[in-house]
Amino acid sequence: MTRVNKHAPHRTEHAEQAAVIDWRNAMISQWPELKYLHAIPNGGKRDVVTAVNLKREGVTRGVPDLSWPLARHMYHGLYLELKVHPNVPSDEQTDFLNWLSSQGYCALVCYSAEEAIEALKWYYEFDGLPF
Template sequence: MRNFRLDDESGNQEALFSWAGYNMQRMPELEFLHHVPNGGKRDAATAVALKRQGVKAGVPDIVLPAPRAEYHGLYIELKAGSNTTTAKQKRWLKFLREQGYYTAVCYSWRLAAELIERYLLHTEELAKEQETITMR
């Protein structure tokens, strides 16, 4: 893998998707792993246009639409450094959990990769948590 700037979320996302590319043969579902680009800096006109097009604040960054065990799929909010989840992100994660999705907040691409691997290959290790798990 190439070097990524791991002190921010975008670098962690690049590293995660690079890891996913290397592991698709072992876990073919990774082809459908995707990022929801709801965050980031934008000019006012672009922000207004995206909001009209359905962009919602708080939607988790990473989605894997592959059901496992009792879960419909996996949503991950990827964080870096000392960033914490916002109230809107917590609301989305709680809602998605209540709808039957596995949800997590991961503080590095490596922790997100470990969770995805466990989710896809070792589902029995996933406890039925009542709340979103946080991996630091």
């Protein structure tokens, strides 16, 4: 049985993604291509007017959280969907990730900032299949 520390701070997908971007910002001097890693602000709660406007502008359910349009070997770019346990990708997210993979992109689900950073390092230094 897994024990849960009731006093541990609740991790959020926002905090994990912000930690990835903080790491990116610190690493840009070593890996200049990281400046092209960007968020796709698809999720989150919004008021009705903002949600309607964003939908009209093309916000689409299932699009991953982060995109890095950097070609590496057989991949056209990298997409990352960040989740925290016990959350899992929605059906729309799974469908989009599978479609990206079928189109030659590397599309991964990461469950922490650390895992996402390891995925970014692996992708940048590409030496075979992930993990």
